[in-house]
Amino acid sequence: MLIFLEIDFLKVTKGIKKQNNFEYGNYFKVGVFILLGNFSIQLINNLGLWIVNIFFEIKDFSHFSFATSMLNMVLIAVSAVGLTFYNYLAKKEDPKIVILAKKLLIILGVSGGAIYFLLELFINKFIPSYSLSLRIISIAFLNLPYLMIINVIIINLYKARKQEKKFFQVILFILLISLIIHLVSYLIFKSLVPIAMATTLTYIIWYTFSVNKDFKYLKNSSGEFILLTVYLLSFYLCANYLNWLYGGLIYLAINSITIFVFYRADLRVLFNKVNNKSRA
Numbered sequence: 184m185l186i187f188l189e190i191d192f193l194k195v196t197k198g199i200k201k202q203n204n205f206e207y208g209n210y211f212k213v214g215v216f217i218l219l220g221n222f223s224i225q226l227i228n229n230l231g232l233w234i235v236n237i238f239f240e241i242k243d244f245s246h247f248s249f250a251t252s253m254l255n256m257v258l259i260a261v262s263a264v265g266l267t268f269y270n271y272l273a274k275k276e277d278p279k280i281v282i283l284a285k286k287l288l289i290i291l292g293v294s295g296g297a298i299y300f301l302l303e304l305f306i307n308k309f310i311p312s313y314s315l316s317l318r319i320i321s322i323a324f325l326n327l328p329y330l331m332i333i334n335v336i337i338i339n340l341y342k343a344r345k346q347e348k349k350f351f352q353v354i355l356f357i358l359l360i361s362l363i364i365h366l367v368s369y370l371i372f373k374s375l376v377p378i379a380m381a382t383t384l385t386y387i388i389w390y391t392f393s394v395n396k397d398f399k400y401l402k403n404s405s406g407e408f409i410l411l412t413v414y415l416l417s418f419y420l421c422a423n424y425l426n427w428l429y430g431g432l433i434y435l436a437i438n439s440i441t442i443f444v445f446y447r448a449d450l451r452v453l454f455n456k457v458n459n460k461s462r463a
Contacts, residue, residue: 226358257295
């Protein structure tokens with residue numbers, strides 16, 4: 184792969200002259216904050232896992248780790264979207280497009296919660312030894328809308344605006360908050376579920392802080408607040424108190440109605456944009 188890319192790189196750069204006044208140091212100054220910030224994000228994402236690894240038995244860690252892996256599989260697609268969206272933001276930050284993207288991510292995040300019920304069926308049927316992980320997985324899936332907006336929009340906005348130092352400072356602040364929440368959850372409850380809840384609370388705090396302080400034009404509307412609240416309550420109740428079939432159907436019905444009530448105009452705009460591009 185390396186040899187192939189080097190050959191391709193030489194073809195693309197053939198004939199381009201090297202700039203003698205190119206200041207490499209500036210890119211390292213920018214890059215070091217991005218590097219440390221991304222490293223801190225990984226710590227935030229896996230802080231609950233580390234707490235369980237240190238203070239709990241290996242069996243508890245295996246269930247918690249399995250639940251984290253299930254969520255990370257879903258987030259692989261989110262990372263691909265985030266990379267594409269950064270390229271767009273780096274050229275031009277259009278608030279209208281960013282707001283529309285945020286609404287779309289909320290809808291996708293809420294809709295993506297339905298994956299859990301299929302996952303529940305798969306685990307109970309084929310790997311029942313991991314059925315104890317389902318409670319943790321259900322809590323982890325509560326993060327979906329918040330994680331999608333954070334990864335695709337919020338983090339990329341800091342980078343696109345060249346606010347690397349601020350990005351790093353915010354990540355350190357969230358990391359500190361997350362550490363406090365997780366430690367308090369462990370010291371009070373000494374159970375896996377509250378630690379998983381602590382991770383969800385961390386992402387909600389991160390999301391709320393960013394849209395209310397640094398990116399105020401992304402502040403929640405009443406419709407978004409209602410949809411996210413309905414999502415949290417309906418998903419938690421359906422995932423933990425109903426079987427996969429009834430839970431999935433009731434969850435989809437409740438959230439489909441909520442999305443239609445508050446987002447039908449945005450969906451119409453998005454559909455028209457896609458339709459016009461496909462015709463072009």
